[in-house]
Amino acid sequence: MDMDFTPDELAFQTEVRAFLKTHLTDRLIDGARRTPGVFVEPDIGLEWQRILHTKGWLATHWPVEDGGTGWTPVQRYIFEKECAYAGAPALPVLGLKLVGPVICRFGTPEQKARFLPRILSAEDYWCQGYSEPGSGSDLASLKTRAVREGDHYRINGSKIWTTHAHYANWIFCLVRTDPDVSAQRGITFLLVPMDQPGITVTPIITMAGDHEVNQVFFDDAASSIDNRIGDEGQGWTIAKFLLENERGGSCFAPKLLVDIDRLMVAAGGVPSGTNGAVAHDPVIARKLASLRLRAQAFEISELRILAEIAKGRPPGPQTSLVKLFSANLRQELDTLAMEIHGLNGLQLPAERPLYGNEAPEPVASVDAQMAAGRYLNSRAWTIFGGSDEVQKNIIAKTVLGL
Structure with a gap:
């Protein structure tokens, strides 16, 4: 498998980076960073959606004739990876990546004309x-x-x-x-x-x-x-078509790798009480390294799946593999964050959102303030979109033939 980007793909990556540098505001980045849940609040999610809609970079999973970007799977991966590294907020997924593709695939021309433009413009939520x-x-x-x-x-x-x-x-x-x-x-x-x-x-x-x-x-x-x-x-x-998009319609590895990098940096600033920073604790260092290596291996798996989809293979049981691995890596990452931040990670402010002028002040750091909320919220990762047990059954039946 050739893992190098083509010249056209590298040019697209450069274009995406330039766009993000110009249009992704500090407010959006800060709001995304201070969101403990999977879904961002509509004020920043819809603001980012409208920016991308104006650019024509929104419906990455839709056919061109229905308003999609026409991007290849590799271009979608590049875009999602660059957004993750730039700190962009998540988009409102329920319209754009779930019901939108369903209407594109199964809807009548009248239904497409009625619903799809309003999903793109954020008039319908x-x-x-x-x-x-x-x-x-x-x-x-x-x-x-x-x-x-x-x-x-x-x-x-x-x-x-x-x-x-x-x-x-x-x-x-x-x-x-x-x-x-x-x-x-x-x-x-x-x-x-x-x-x-x-x-x-x-x-x-x-x-x-x-x-x-x-x-x-x-x-x-x-x-x-x-x-x-x-x-x-x-x-x-x-429903099965929609669930395949929900379980494998995005690239999860880039965001995981960004969050692991951030946690590594945070570990370098948290005192251990015995030997400098927590990052120097051999147990913590081993856990961080193991997590990063498995996330990198997971990224290769996602790229291999994208390569197959680019050849015309439809999403199938491999989306269950993506869902299973990404959910468990996410939970392990958030558990390790709690361990690294220690007592400072126990804060759980009741106010929402945790960004903006009225946000509560964090104890120690913003990352520590997010730790408990993310840990508790991510318990749902192995449940929503089909629990781990469901994914394992699908894999056992359709991949292993058991």
């Missing part, structure tokens, strides 16, 4: 209605019911762990439209407007003190048949 109480890893057992009444569906049930539902004006849902067939065959993919009397959003405050997720209740909520993506009963097929 999306959340995901998949998990339910009792239907998380066993997603096919979901019970939220949608009954067709003329040209509308009437929806009853609830969804849980719904990220940013308190900001969203649309939710894409898996709903049960036929209870009399097998579990997977009775599921339909439906887009539902959030601003209606039949929907209630109840906040769930996480262990980290963040309000990222919610429970959403549907009490005779309504959605037009025009908001159904695909046919009735096609929802399970669409």
Whole structure:
């Protein structure tokens, strides 16, 4: 496998770096650095989205005819890596990388014309209605019911762990439209407007003190048949397509490597109390080196997968490998950060956001202030998008043939 970039790819890398240097503001960088969760607050996430939309560098996973960039997988990797190293905030993934590609692939021309431009412009903000109480890893057992009444569906049930539902004006849902067939065959993919009397959003405050997720209740909520993506009963097929994008639609290694570098620097400034900085402790040094080596190996794996996708191979079970390794490396990194920062890493301010003029002052350092929040928030990495157990089952069946 040739790991060198072509001259065109190197020129693209230079262009990306120049753009980031000019357009990525200190406010956005600071906001991203001081965000303990996976999702940044909409004020910085949407600001960065609008900047990239103006440039035409936003829909990196969409077909060109639907407003995508037309980038190769390698160009997407270069862009995500340069954004990670520059400290750019994460983009609102639920619209751009989850429901957007679904509409591109399965939507009608009318649905594409209606929804895609508003996703790009950030006029619509999306959340995901998949998990339910009792239907998380066993997603096919979901019970939220949608009954067709003329040209509308009437929806009853609830969804849980719904990220940013308190900001969203649309939710894409898996709903049960036929209870009399097998579990997977009775599921339909439906887009539902959030601003209606039949929907209630109840906040769930996480262990980290963040309000990222919610429970959403549907009490005779309504959605037009025009908001159904695909046919009735096609929802399970669409859901698997979306989950492949969620599990492997981004490059995770660059951000991991950036955070490991930052932790190495932080370890050099934290006193050990016995022999200079914590970084000189042989146990800590070994853990940091091991983590970095495994993240570098993981990066090579991601590049190999990208090379296969560039040859026309569709995302498949390899996305489960990416999800499994990235989630566990992330948790190990955040655990090590707690160990390095020690007592200073135990601070857990209740205020949000942790950036801006009204942010609480950190004890010792910003990195120490982030440590506990990131550690607690990252417990979810091995659960969302399909738990570790689900990923291992997929790998066992589709890769190992067990």
